[in-house]
Amino acid sequence: MLLHDYWRSGASYRVRLALNLKNLVFDQMPHDLRTDAQTDPGYVAINPQELVPALEADGQVLTQSLAIIEWLEEKHPAPALLPADPNSRAVVRAMASLIACDIHPLHNLRVLTALRHEIGASEAQVSGWIAHWIKDGLAALETMIVRHGGIYAFGDTPGLVDCCLVPQLYSAERFTVPLGAFPRVVAAGAAARALPAFAAAHPYRQPDADAR
Known part of the structure; x- marks a missing residue:
């Protein structure tokens, strides 16, 4: 898994936490939002919203932190981040x-x-x-x-x-x-x-x- 993030991004921080709690190994590709790195055409092709995070996994690109975390929960259910009921x-x-x-x-x-x-x-x-x-x-x-x-x-x-x-x-x-x-x-x-x-x-x- 490759996580496109930025060190001070709160949304990226959320996804890093979820990945860590689930003991998943991932690589990181930083994009400095202060220099508009997220508007680079190469990244826009990955995430047209020009935001971080984006997670490349299983041959697809996932965006939006809560959606990414829900995907992780479904794909890697243990340890659970959501209660059962x-x-x-x-x-x-x-x-x-x-x-x-x-x-x-x-x-x-x-x-x-x-x-x-x-x-x-x-x-x-x-x-x-x-x-x-x-x-x-x-x-x-x-x-x-x-x-x-x-x-x-x-x-x-x-x-x-x-x-x-x-x-x-x-x-x-x-x-x-x-x-x-x-x-x-x-x-x-x-x-x-x-x-x-x-x-x-x-x-x-x-x-x-x-x-x-």
Whole structure:
């Protein structure tokens, strides 16, 4: 398997986590979003949306992080990232989508670039935008973790929600968003980050990461 990614991409981070949790071997092809490497014609032929991640596997190209993770779950069911019963699976998907669809897209690079260059937002306004949407989403997630969480974001086994949560916490910390109002979110994230699979997927552990 070949994963097209970028070290600081939250969506790519999710897929790395899922691959690691399933103990799958994969190669990486980085694309630096800051230099528009994802718009190179060779990559556009692979992923016409010009986004990362994309996973080449079984002779096909898979895109969109949640779709990739669901494919991995079906193709390599053990260890499972989703619970067995339909009701719990629906809750897990909702929690993951809350992060991947309602929080993360509002502060990814292309949105922030548009705010700065197309709308003319100041850096203070951009920071306020980021903090607003991260805190708004994490407030809802906090309630859901209180209801459904255990050691991890859902129950006592790391899974799909944690694959989404940990990259989101990395973004929150990167943008210096206060997290004191979300103790269960922070605790679940800390439990997941302590696992080797999560440590190996951290952005600064990737081959294309900037020097610290």
